[in-house]
Amino acid sequence: MPGLIARAGILAALWASLAGASDPAYTPRETFAPLDLGQPASGVRTASGVPGPRYWQNRADYAIHATLDPAAKTITGSVQISYANNSPDALDVLWLQLEQNIYRADSRGALSQGQRKGRGGGTTDGMTIDSAEVQIAGKAFPVAPLISDTRAQLALPTPIAPGGKAIVTLHYHYTVPGLFGGRTAWGKSRDGEIYDLAQWYPRMAVYDDIRGWDPLPYLAQEFYLDYGNFDYWVTVPSDMLVAGSGALMNPAEVLTKTQLARFARARTSDATVAIRAPSEIADPTTRPKQGGMLTWHFRMENTRDVAWSASSVFAWDAARINLPGGKTSMAMSFYPAESQGKERWGRSTEYMKDAVERMSAKWFPYPWPAAINIAGPATGMEYPGIVFDGIDDAGKTLFWISAHEIGHSWFPMIVGFDERRHAWMDEGFNTFIDVYESDEFNRGEYAPKRDSEYAQGGGNPVDEILPVLADPQAPPILSRADTVTEKYRHPVTYFKSALGLVLLREQILGTQRFDHAFRRFIAAWAFKHPKPADFFRAMESDSGEDLSYWWRGWYYNNWQLDLAVTKIAPAAADDPAKGALVTVESRDRLVMPATLRVGFADGSTHDIRLPAETWIRQGSVTIGVDGPGKVVKAVIDPDHRLPDRDRSNNEATAP
Template sequence: MKIKLIAFVALLLCITITKAQRKPRNTDNDTIRSNYNPAALFSPPFYSEKGNEVHAPNGEPGSKYWQNRADYVLKAKIDTASKILTCSEKITYTNNSPDNLGYLWLQMDQNTYKKDARSNFVTGRQPGADQHTDGYQLESVSISVNGKIQKASYVVTDTRMQIRLPAALKAKGGKIDLLINYRYTIPGAFGGRTDYTQTKNGTIFEIAQWFPRMCVYDDLTGWDTLPFLGSGEFYCEYGDIDYSVTVPWDMILAGSGELVNPIEVLTAKQVSRLALARNSDKTIMIRSAQEVTDPASRPVNKGTLTWHFKMLNTRDVAFGASKAFMWDAARINLPGGKKSISMSVYPVESAGNDAWGRSTEYLKHAVEYFSEKWYPYPYPAAINEAGLAGGMEYPGILFDGITDKGKELFWVTAHEIGHNWFPMIVGSNERRFAWMDEGFNTFIDVYASDVINKGEYAPKRDGEYAPGGGNPADEIIPAITDPASPAINTYPDAIPEKYRHPLTYFKPAFGLILLREQVLGKDRFDYAFSNYISKWAYKHPQPDDFYRAMENGAGEDLAWFWRGWFLHNYKLDLALISAKYVDGDAKKGVEVVVANKEAWAMPFNIEAKLKDGTKYRMKLPIETWIQNKATTFVIPTTSAVESVTIDPDAALPDVNRGNNSLAVK
């Protein structure tokens, strides 16, 4: 059927017949029962603080923006029999802040597995007696200033370590080296994000959060020392990481960054195949199923091998290791003619074209799409590793489910590699603002499913994160209407598991979809969002930076949107109160009354279905609700109308669609 679409602007509605048709008029708000308060939704000011020289008022890093830096050199070894990782670590920490620092704080995430860890008490259900380790066992902690090494004074508190310096680290460029020798027992399946598991041809180790990392010192809280409790993930400084891992000779190790000694740890055939893969859009097998059990697929057949990697300007690294790994790879094509490489490692149990045999293809296409749409992928490789973690992300590497297949594998691969944009490139604070990580990433991977392989696995409307699996506007309603449901901006570890996915992933993602498709339009949204990514790449934005960046980049005051959707769970209920011909004459158009019955507001479409089968559509802006609880206007039709419907596409999270349509009598 033919659809006529007209952008309706309240002050410029000039294609009408009568004075009443030229402009929506205020309806007597006292006659319509409503919970809506325009003054509350649109009340200024939204920002509690003005922009400054560090966080500019336009949402960009200010002229005096600073952040500290942490560079790491790590030399690790895994004893695969005892499941113990040992490591010597050197951290070069640079204090770029304007403050002298008398002490330093480090993250000690492996301590989350100790019996007395704070994380054991968050959910009210403690881990089993066999689901613990002893955490980090520190053999020595030293500091080196100007080449002079001395024993450090330190205190470990749960998943944090404070190093108390004999003299303050100078502001604006002071440097210090931290030297730490440690070991820990690798957690088993209970590790969640880091673990080991047995397969037909050997144990798979997924190694993450494996070295003490610097806490962030920023202009918002100073030292951000929130403990690692689980839901609140990571907040890390950027720097270069040089790491080496020694493992038995028969293992394949896939890690973040670039392998700098391939000749030492790969066969000549594997080196040749990798070179071929770097120039191939089709997946090339580096180590086949048949070669997994063939000693000739390794350069030696005894002892150990040391794998050496480097990753520049990153906030973390992780790796997977197993003698059971098959391995394949393909080229990634990036903007400006640049290249990277997509790789997958997985056991023979995961092989097959309906399963991990397409992992590298999925990964390649996702990186190419995100790079073209939002920001170029910066790392030398993207790796998908099959294991128990079942969906966890680190810079340049993903841990995805060993049994995943088809659309499930595609969706989790696209989602986890998407995290390389949020929060690996845009370094937001996951431990405080999980929605700036999971929500933003869920938003971009929804569109990826629509595009990649011509929508082979589309649509992805995040039914995996919220119950329903249907219209996303309807899916989110239970989370909005539940009086116990927290707001998006809630501290992530304080969000009960029941609400974690709906509120951390789905609601912020759907909010951005509403902003893009219903409020700003795709062009203005994409410009502002891309600019936000570019300006905050490898930096630490806060929520206000995002809000300001979107408002400035799109040229729109969105305080009403942030207030209702992000800071509160305001409900939306647009109701069609009446629809009748002007003066009883179909040729004069249809006069309608629309009320806003709940606390939130949105611009909305209204559609008249004519009796000849055509449809006439208008769009009313957010200003419709800036003063009024209800509005009256005329749809300028000139022939008989069958019915009128608010939000005919069901795009808005309207909590009561039963009052959205009326027949015209």
């Protein structure tokens, strides 16, 4: 998006005075009223927006064993969860997430969409818990899960004391949904099936300092999960390649000698290296075993989730990712033969490498051993270290979706937002950083990227947001995520949220202050659980600004901006060259800093930067301007940087 307007112009004098009654739509005491963030500062979450000395969060470490049966389309597995209660509370129940139950015909997610079929129009029986056991203080007890839609409650025979631990062991199975699965599914490519496996094991719900247990039902919004280490073993037919979150721990058991050598070369290569080329997909010698099953072992540390994909028709390539401080990771892509080619998935690894390197350098270093892009049925979905995109994606579409999905590594995978309640933080923050990635990749090859149904053609985003701001039915950004209908999901949750950050960076704070505060926020909350109030406080504290007018107008409400230049009058009636009085008004509830460009009779101009506080006491102000001659014209927002609903009143000429 456009850069910050330069704070330029030479002023001999600047003053403001009341210039009459403002439009009733603008009331300064409303726009600049004190803002209650609804979350008192404490030793857990501080007034400066960072975790305090008493901050805590619970932890869940997982060991998972699962087997994929492609004939039956089932996953059968067991999971052992080591759960640490770091809270100050004794816990007498545990809550699990069973997201596969959204595909049941009677799920809340289906009925919330007015359906009597599972999400996407198909159904399964959901996830069946075959057995459950909890071990506390060395004693193991069988428990009977109380299942409620996509959640299961485990009543404990004895509470988990503060600082205590429990080991939960579960055996389970479920049917993998077809294309109706959306975020997790199996589907057919030209030559065979691809399985994208996510939400594939029972997952601990979050117990936090704000709500205690927070197991919102899964209605198709995304996830809120605690962090831990994951070891997982997936058993699949031997002709399949498996891509999984984290590091492959047993490559010698599941790869051929040729693939091991190529994999080692890719670790040190900035150019993409084929591990299995598209021309080799049908070659049986590219698998170390003919017939039977193979078990792939992956490990990922300090993550909130893992996912994986498996297929017999995958090509696979990889390259090194260069990270700050001399560290490295690996970019990888898995795709069927029909997706190959330099205009298609042949550049996927290049896209992943560039996005991770730039976002790491700009915001926070990528922490995991691989960043993997999958061409499969579950398109446009992200998990830690692995993303699912479309078999048919190509060109700018593939670049945009790849950069966006891997950008979710930062939000909400590193900064652990609650996507169930605050989807605008995960989608909007990520859209914000991937806009800059699109501007910068290969000298703007795919720029500009605009995440709006109105702006994909590259229009000015401050104009493209205007229909949303003018729509009385459009929900505020801070609406509960599940209440935002599909009509408004992208315009508000993605586009408006991202544009709010761009405007905050480029028009309100400036890049230096914003970037310092934003990086501090990311670093402070990496692998933790910030809330909206924490973000608002962090940006204010570090930038030195009271931004309540911006939070209130852009986030809490769907207010509009209308700045106008209404009058130019000489400062001295006997000599127009002695300066002028320029009257500027705010005619609607949203205000922003703005540039006033004054034009003189000799053709020169001066820019005056008006802070938001220009309108803190009144809606109409008169600005005194001195200059090299008569003032003949004045324009507010001359470079078209603000979402002004009526630009016809932005300019005035002297009589």
